[in-house]
Amino acid sequence: KQEVTQIPAALSVPEGENLVLNCSFTDSAIYNLQWFRQDPGKGLTSLLLIQSSQREQTSGRLNASLDKSSGRSTLYIAASQPGDSATYLCAVPDPGTYKYIFGTGTRLKVLA
């Protein structure tokens, strides 16, 4: 059974820092991995989708990497800003189903 874990659960950093969020999954037979952002009381917004054949994806100040063999993905945020404060979730599809398995998220606070 696929399980997704995210560490740390919460993170507070001063503005301008580069930071790394971690995601690990137990079943490496994944087709893709997706990172989402969730603002308080809101829905999820897709940030980056990495296909199983890819090693990383970049969008602006965000870079996500994928290492299937070790069951890990990292989300790198460069030059963090207060507007980056949110909960970041990673998710992988459960093979052969419509299910996306989510981690519990990392709650990020960037201090001005």
Place this chain on the structure above:
Amino acid sequence: ETGVTQTPRHLVMGMTNKKSLKCEQHLGHNAMYWYKQSAKKPLELMFVYSLEERVENNSVPSRFSPECPNSSHLFLHLHTLQPEDSALYLCASSQERLTDSGNTIYFGEGSWLTVV
């Protein structure tokens, strides 16, 4: 602006009430989902519809009843709920199976439900 719209955004209901949550997607997708998000828990998949047919029912109590009249609309009918059902209910849509590479899932803003 999200392509998935949920109404109402907030709902307070008594345990004997009957209410419905509505979701509409404007993305031309053929799969729609209901997720439940409770405090400090991972998102829980409740139901999945593909081409208006229910393909997943994740052991959800019968007091939650989904309805998918067409590929653009999804409802969640609520009756005799319990206080522990209070949560954020998220609707989402995608093009075909998520396990197909390249398909992503789009979420609505959610409906905050409080059962008193």
